[in-house]
Amino acid sequence: AQKVTQAQTEISVVEKEDVTLDCVYETRDTTYYLFWYKQPPSGELVFLIRRNSFDEQNEISGRYSWNFQKSTSSFNFTITASQVVDSAVYFCALSEWRAGGYQKVTFGTGTKLQVIP
């Protein structure tokens, strides 16, 4: 069964600290996609990154970096030198394809990050 686990419900860090948000997934498919979304206090969902199952290269975008490891079924997200504006709920999601081209997306329950000034 398709499952995404974000074991950290809430994390608090002091500004400028690094923080890693964990995401562990389960799937029987060999082809799938992983996503991270950010939900700031205003409520909208902002797409951050998509990663396909064939590309295990880590990715860095500014202060954000993602570590994808198929061997441990993890897709962790690190924020370097955190800022107050990073305070949000972060969702990890897994996408699998089904018959008819339907993209089944399963979301984790989210990790609430609070960055304290």
Add this chain to the structure above:
Amino acid sequence: DADVTQTPRNRITKTGKRIMLECSQTKGHDRMYWYRQDPGLGLRLIYYSFDVKDINKGEISDGYSVSRQAQAKFSLSLESAIPNQTALYFCATSDFGTISTDTQYFGPGTRLTVL
């Protein structure tokens, strides 16, 4: 202007009332989705549509119906609202093509409260 818009942004209604939430997109995407978000449960899929003539149930479709009026518009209805439908509702769109392009983009959400 936002690519995916939802109206209303907030709505308070009473048990038994019929409610319609609307979603419009200017991204030109074929696929549209409705999700609800509840605290501690993440997002759950209610309905999805591949095009105007193709509508499918998601995980939690009971108590909901949808209408795809055009490629750009996808409405969610609660025929007879009940308090446990109080939630944050999101519309999303994605572009059908190769799997590498099928990323979902979300609207700003509609906060619905059923008293």
